[in-house]
Amino acid sequence: MDVVEMTLDVMKYAINRITQTSPELGHPKKEEELRGLVGETITPDGIGGEKAFQLFRDVLVKATVPIDHPRHLAFVPASPTRAAVMFDLVTSASSIHGAYWMEGAGGIYCENEAMKWLVSLTGLPEGAFGVFTSGGTAANLSAMVTAREAWRSVCGEHNRDRGLIITSIGAHSSIKAMAKVIDADVYLVDSEDRLTQEGLRYTIDHLSDEQRNRLFAVVATGGTTNAGIIDDLDGIAGICKKEQLWFHVDAAYGGGALAADSVRHLFRGIESADSITIDPHKWLFSPYDCGAVIYKKPELARKAHAQEGSYLDIFKDEGAQGFNPADYQIQLTRRVRGLPLWFSLAMHGTKMYKEAVERGIELAKIAANLIEENPDLELVREPGLSCVLYRRKGWTPDDYTNWTYKNHKAGLALVTPTKWKNGDTYETVSRFCFINPDTTEEDIKMILDTMK
Ligand SMILES: Cc1ncc(COP(=O)(O)O)c(C=O)c1O
Numbered sequence: 001m002d003v004v005e006m007t008l009d010v011m012k013y014a015i016n017r018i019t020q021t022s023p024e025l026g027h028p029k030k031e032e033e034l035r036g037l038v039g040e041t042i043t044p045d046g047i048g049g050e051k052a053f054q055l056f057r058d059v060l061v062k063a064t065v066p067i068d069h070p071r072h073l074a075f076v077p078a079s080p081t082r083a084a085v086m087f088d089l090v091t092s093a094s095s096i097h098g099a100y101w102m103e104g105a106g107g108i109y110c111e112n113e114a115m116k117w118l119v120s121l122t123g124l125p126e127g128a129f130g131v132f133t134s135g136g137t138a139a140n141l142s143a144m145v146t147a148r149e150a151w152r153s154v155c156g157e158h159n160r161d162r163g164l165i166i167t168s169i170g171a172h173s174s175i176k177a178m179a180k181v182i183d184a185d186v187y188l189v190d191s192e193d194r195l196t197q198e199g200l201r202y203t204i205d206h207l208s209d210e211q212r213n214r215l216f217a218v219v220a221t222g223g224t225t226n227a228g229i230i231d232d233l234d235g236i237a238g239i240c241k242k243e244q245l246w247f248h249v250d251a252a253y254g255g256g257a258l259a260a261d262s263v264r265h266l267f268r269g270i271e272s273a274d275s276i277t278i279d280p281h282k283w284l285f286s287p288y289d290c291g292a293v294i295y296k297k298p299e300l301a302r303k304a305h306a307q308e309g310s311y312l313d314i315f316k317d318e319g320a321q322g323f324n325p326a327d328y329q330i331q332l333t334r335r336v337r338g339l340p341l342w343f344s345l346a347m348h349g350t351k352m353y354k355e356a357v358e359r360g361i362e363l364a365k366i367a368a369n370l371i372e373e374n375p376d377l378e379l380v381r382e383p384g385l386s387c388v389l390y391r392r393k394g395w396t397p398d399d400y401t402n403w404t405y406k407n408h409k410a411g412l413a414l415v416t417p418t419k420w421k422n423g424d425t426y427e428t429v430s431r432f433c434f435i436n437p438d439t440t441e442e443d444i445k446m447i448l449d450t451m452k
Contacts, residue, residue, distance in 0.1 A: 006049040006050070006053065009050075009053060010053065013053075013057060014085075014086075014089060018082045018085050018086065019082070021070070021438055022069065022070060023066040023068075023069060024062065024066075024411065025065060025066065025069050025071070025072070025408070025411045025412070025413070025414065026061070026062045026063055026064045026065050026066065027062075027063065027065075027408060027409060027411075028063055028064075028065075029063045034059070034060065034063060037059050038055045038059055038060065041055065065408075065414055067079075067288075068080065068436055069414070069436075070436050070438045070439040070440065070443050071412065071413035071414070071415075071439065071443050071446070071447060072413070072414045072436075073413065073414070073415050073431075073432040073433055073434060073439070073447070074404075074414045074415055074416040074431075074433070075225075075416065075433065076225060076253050076282050076283075076433055076435065077433060077435045077436065078281055078282060078285075078286075078287075078288070078435060079285055079435050079436035079437065079438070080281075080285055080286055080287040080340070080344075081285045081344045081348065083340075083343055083344040083347045083348065084285060084286050084287055084340035084341060084343065084344035085287050085340070086343075087339060087340040087342075087343035087344065088287045088339075088340045090339075090343070091107075091335065091336060091337070091339045091340060092335075094107070096335075096336045096339075097333065097334075098111070098325055098334045098335055098336035098337070099315075099324065099325060099326035099331075099332055099333055099334050100315040100320070100322075100324045100325075100326060101315075101320065101321070101322025101323055101324055102314070102315050102320035102322070104325075104336060105322055107336035107339055108322070108323060108325060108336065110336070110338070110339055110342040110343070111131075111132055111325070111336055111337075111338030111339060111342060112129075112323060113342055113346075114280075114338050114341045114342040114345055115129065115130055115131070115132070115292065115294075115338065117345060117350060118130065118255075118278055118280075118292055118294065119294055121255075121258035121259055122258060122270055122271060122273070122276055122278075122294060123270065123271035124270075124271055124273070124276070124294065124296055125271070125296065127296075127297065127298070128294060128295060128296050128297075128298070129294065129295065129298045130276075130292050130293050130294030130295060130298070130328070131292070131293060131325040131328040131329050132280075132290055132291065132292050132325070132336075132337050132338035132341075133291040133292060133293055133329050133330075133331070133337075134289045134290075134291060134331065134337070135252075135279060135281065135288075135289050135290075135291040136172070136174060136250070136252030136253075136277050136279045136282075136291045137174040137177070137178065137291075138291060138293075138329065138330060138331065139252065139277040139278075139279070139291040139292060139293035139329070140172075140174050140175060140178050140219075140248070140250055140252070140277050140293075141174075141178040141181055141182070141330055142293045142301070142305065142328070142329035142330050143248050143274075143275035143276075143277060143293050143295070144165070144178055144179070144182055144184070144217065144219075144248070145182055145304050145305065145330065146275060146295065146300055146301045146304040146305070147216060147217045147246035147248060147274065147275065148163050148182055148184065148216060148217075148304075149300070149303060149304035150246065150300045150303075150304070151163065151216035151217070151246065153303070158214075158216075161213070161214050162183060162184060162185060162214060163182070163184040163185070163214055163215075163216045163217070164184065164185045164186075164187060164207075164211055164214040164215045164216065165179055165184055165185070165186050165187070165215075165216070165217045165218070165219055166186075166187045166189065166200065166203055166204070166215065166217075166218045166219070167186060167187075167188060167189070167195075167218070167219040167220075167221075168188060168189040168190075168191050168192070168195040168199075168221070168231070169188050169189070169190055169191065169192050169421070170191065170192045170193070170195065170221055170224040170226065170227070170229055170231075171188075171219055171221050171224070171250065172221070172224075172225050172250060172252065172253075174250075174252075175219050175250065185214070187203065187207070187211070187215075189203050192224070192226065192227070192229075192420065192421040193229060194229050194230070194231055194232055195220055195221070195231040195232065195236065196231075196232045196235060197232050197234075197235025197236060197238065197239060198235075200218065200235070200236055200239050201239060204239070204243065215243075215245060216245060216246060217245055217246035217247075217248060218236060218239070218240050218245050218246070218247055218248070219248045219249075219250055220232075220233055220236045220247070220248070220249050220250070221249070221250050221251075221254075222249045222250065222251030222254040222255060222258075222267055222270060222276075223251055223253045223254015223255070223257060223384070223385050224253075224254075224384070224387075225252075225253055226387070226389075226418055226420070226431070227381065227384045227387050227389055227420070227431075228253075228254065228364075228383065228384025228385030228386060228387035228433075229384045230254060230266045230267060230384070230385075232269070233249060233267060233268060233269030233270050233272075233273070234268045234269030234272075235269070236269065237269045237272035237273070240272075240274075241272070246274045246275070247272065247273050247274050247275075248273065248274060248275045248276070248277070249270050249273045249275075249276045249277070250277045251267075251270070251276055251277060251278050252277045252278065252279040252282060252291065253279065253282050253283060253385075253433075254267075254283070254385055255276070255277070255278030255279065255282075255283065255284075255292075256278070256280075256282065256283025256284045256353075256357050256360075257283065257357055257361070257385050257386075258270070258278075259284075259350070259353050259354045259357050260354060260357045260358045260361060261354070261358075262358060262361060263361060263385065273296065274295065274296050274297070274300075275293060275294065275295050275296070275301075276293070276294045277291065277292070277293055277294075278291070278292045278294065279291045279292070280292060280338070280341045282435065283357060283360065283386075283435055284341065284353065284357075285341075285344065285353070285356060286340055286341045286344070287340055289337060290337045290338060290340070290341060292338070293328070293329055295328070298328060301327070301328040301329070302327045302328060305326075305327055305328055305329060305330065306324075306326075306327040307326065307327075307332055355437075356437045359434075359437040360385075360386035360434040360435055360436075360437065361383075361385060361386055361434075363386065363434040363439055363441075363444070364383035364385070364386045364387065364388050364432070364434050365383060366441050366444060367383070367388045367390075367432050367434070367444045367448075368382065368383050368388055368390075370441075370444055370445060370448055371388070371390045371448070374448060376392060376393055376451060376452065377390055377391070377392055377393070377448065377451065378390060378391050378393060380420050380427075380429050381420075386433060386434040386435065387431065387432065387433050387434075388431065388432040388433075388434075389418070389420055389429050389430070389431050390429060390430055390431075390432075391427070391429045391430065392430065392451045395428075396428075397417070397428035400417035400428050400429075400430055401417060403430075403450065403451065404416050404417060406450075407447070407450055412446070412447070412450065413443075413446075413447045413450075415430060415431070415432060415447055416431070417429065417430055417431070418430075418431045430451075432444075
């Protein structure tokens with residue numbers, strides 16, 4: 001098979017795949033089973049493009065769950081636009097190095113245009129800006145490093161102190177994980193519900209002097225992963241300002257909803273953040289992997305992240321000057337991963353994005369109504385953004401697990417259980433997270449019908 005033929009085959013597959021609105025809901029197989037089906041694929045002489053592609057297309061990809069399936073409503077799914085997926089191919093084909101303007105100017109220009117729109121959604125003041133990262137975890141880490149460095153730079157006495165961050169148990173697991181990376185402690189406010197101004201005030205007032213001395217940041221969530229809850233951003237901003245603490249808002253999942261007029265008011269206070277995480281690969285219809293970190297004062301990020309080396313000096317020279325994404329987050333060599341978002345935004349316009357996000361919120365309301373009408377089911381709480389937590393009366397945790405596997409195996413849906421903190425105990429419940437605007441009311445009914 002020559003290169004042209006292979007390219008055509010690959011393009012044919014890609015076009016087929018993105019025009020399918022309901023791709024097969026794949027199912028994982030054990031590694032030994034996959035090996036048995038495809039044999040050795042990495043050999044001294046190669047197995048040839050045709051064979052390798054056939055194994056991928058006919059066997060391996062079928063052992064994956066398409067994240068954009070309209071009945072994949074687990075975790076935080078995704079639903080990249082066709083335009084963005086096609087442009088992901090163009091991004092790869094263009095071989096652009098996205099670290100420095102000198103090499104990547106045209107690509108970085110496009111990323112920055114998309115970034116301007118993201119920044120405008122936040123309401124941050126003039127001068128605020130950001131970069132695209134590999135995802136929310138990398139964005140949170142980049143922001144936390146910037147916050148820690150800013151804290152230490154103000155007062156040299158903290159240079160040897162282990163920092164302390166306050167967040168709530170509703171925060172995403174990546175906050176705790178990235179605190180480990182920066183060797184900081186995390187104080188968790190024990191509420192899965194909205195972190196309030198009063199809750200934060202109480203927590204700070206009850207820290208020991210030693211803890212207060214090490215406290216440098218508060219991480220609020222703009223749409224919790226589990227339930228779509230938005231913390232009291234305005235109240236938290238006020239305390240952070242008074243206490244001179246870095247205010248980070250993790251809106252990796254919920255950030256897309258900044259575009260939705262129906263819920264924008266819930267984010268009041270986000271415009272006071274020092275940094276914000278938004279994942280276009282979650283609710284802004286970009287393919288993986290595309291996160292974003294935005295700073296009120298990008299120069300603080302540059303101080304924290306810009307790498308130095310004699311081989312890099314030329315990039316900082318007058319002649320090469322421009323915006324260098326490598327200076328604002330943890331990664332040096334980087335794909336211009338904001339390009340697919342730029343193309344899709346440029347093609348469709350921001351109004352379509354608004355409507356598609358509103359549809360996710362509407363689907364959550366439709367699901368809530370169907371649940372309320374069903375005597376076997378009960379809402380755990382009102383939907384938060386596009387997340388719905390509900391229980392099947394009388395079910396044990398095992399019933400939820402078995403139901404998930406049964407529906408997945410049947411190729412019907414992927415809907416997974418989660419836990420909700422009820423007083424002192426955690427209750428296992430079921431959860432929908434709507435991202436894909438092509439999910440229908442019929443899809444939801446079909447899934448709920450299997451809970452009889
Ligand atoms: C609120 C929040 N923050 C951070 C993350 C981590 O993002 P990523 O998986 O892109 O690293 C997630 C993922 O679901 C999330 O929901």
